[in-house]
Amino acid sequence: MLKIGLLGTGHLGKIHLKCIRLAKARYDLIGFYDADPDTARHVAEEFHLKAYDSPEALIAASEVVDVVTPTPTHHAMVKLALEGGCHVFVEKPLTRTLEEAKELIELSRKTGKIVQVGHVERFNPALLALGDLKVKPYFIEAHRLAMFNPRGVDVSVVLDLMIHDLDIILKLADDEVTDVRASGVAVVSDTPDIVNARIEFKGGAVANLTASRISLKNMRKVRLFQPDAYISLDLLEKKSEIVRLFEMDAQLPEDGQQFPLETPKGPRIIHVDQPDSGPVNAIQLELESLADSITQGKPAAVSIEDGYRALDLAHRITEAVEANQQRLPDAEV
Structure with missing residues (x-):
């Protein structure tokens, strides 16, 4: 199983947390980080999960990082994760600006790590x-x-x-x-x-x-x-x-x-x-597809380049x- 850490436990982040646990055949959820101390304390108590003190600490303990933070923070969080040697799942949109997205594409290619973008409608x-x-x-x-x-x-x-x-x-x-x-x-x-x-x-x-x-x-x-x-x-x-x-x-x-x-x-x-x-849990399915890409060498279902093209058109x-x-x-x- 892949060790995965979650960045951001707001409304959507909690949904991701539950879906990661449903994908327990592929992921070992080691913990999370949230910038709000009160939110972090409540989530840690509710889900019996370790709250890390910083994104860097979470990344250092992970193989995969799930970024579900506000859009303006995507660039910084994904960059930290890639530089920390992790594969990344990041919610849409990929970043706020095209310049930020281009930097992450170059970094992903340089590190050889997969970045999948959360266009869940796929x-x-x-x-x-x-x-x-x-x-x-x-x-x-x-x-x-x-x-x-x-x-x-x-x-x-x-x-x-x-x-x-x-x-x-x-x-x-x-x-x-x-x-x-x-x-x-x-x-x-x-x-x-x-x-x-x-x-x-x-x-x-x-x-x-x-x-x-x-x-x-x-x-x-x-x-x-x-x-x-x-x-x-x-x-x-x-x-x-x-x-x-x-x-x-x-x-x-x-x-x-x-x-x-x-x-x-x-x-x-x-x-x-x-x-x-048939019925599917779309978020669980997209997270599982990332695990398959990592372990089986498959292309990402929604690649970082796909995320860039959607962002560029937007x-x-x-x-x-x-x-x-x-x-x-x-x-x-």
């Missing part, structure tokens, strides 16, 4: 259910809406919420981004709380994304349109639906429902499938929002 059952299905979308539409929560407003909604979908579309489109347009507005915080972005890829695909953290309901949906299929992913309900059109004499998949359809090109068959990958969107705001006339209140 392990969502709705996405996993697609399996080996060939996905090459021409148009992607994503909506990620959340009710307001003061936790997380240290960054814009792009880095807080939209970055999940940015990682997904970069993975699915697998193409170079050629143009970014965006608009957004700050409503209850100092950074944009609602943002809409249009992203164009070199091969012609287009993605339209909306993220809001001041909605009246929660929604996390991604829709993919391609010539041979319509794919709907409900990441909140963890469900997926695949709709495909087949010739009448085609060999259809065994699962799913079939409906005849008259088209201008003649009769066709609509096939509707709702694949189920910054391009933020810059587009700012540029668009500068073009608008001053509003009278």
Whole structure:
């Protein structure tokens, strides 16, 4: 088993703590560090776990470090862990700035240590259910809406919420981004709380994304349109639906429902499938995947380079929002 230490035991950190313990076949949780003495004392008592006096002490005793601290501290914590000879799991976004991310990529390569970024939606059952299905979308539409929560407003909604979908579309489109347009507005915080972005890829695909953290309901949906299929992913309900059109004499998949359809090109068959990958604990699964990468030499499921690409696109969107705001006339209140 790999000795793992946890940096940060806030709301998400406690969830990671529980998930590490669920992954007990791969990890030995040696302890944690939290900058708040009261939080550290309560967590140590509640979970019967050793609280280390400093990040350096925890890192020195670990082989793997799980970084679940606030985003502005990611660079410093990951750097300490890599310099201390540890592999790293770090929650999204990778860092606050691209310069910080580039430094960590260079350090990861220099030390030969794996850094996996916590884009947890990669392990969502709705996405996993697609399996080996060939996905090459021409148009992607994503909506990620959340009710307001003061936790997380240290960054814009792009880095807080939209970055999940940015990682997904970069993975699915697998193409170079050629143009970014965006608009957004700050409503209850100092950074944009609602943002809409249009992203164009070199091969012609287009993605339209909306993220809001001041909605009246929660929604996390991604829709993919391609010539041979319509794919709907409900990441909140963890469900997926695949709709495909087949010739009448085609060999259809065994699962799913079939409906005849008259088209201008003649009769066709609509096939509707709702694949189920089964229930999973996504955070546990991503942590276990890091252990497999370390022990079996597998590439990281979400590499540090993946984290950089999502962060880079997030910054391009933020810059587009700012540029668009500068073009608008001053509003009278």
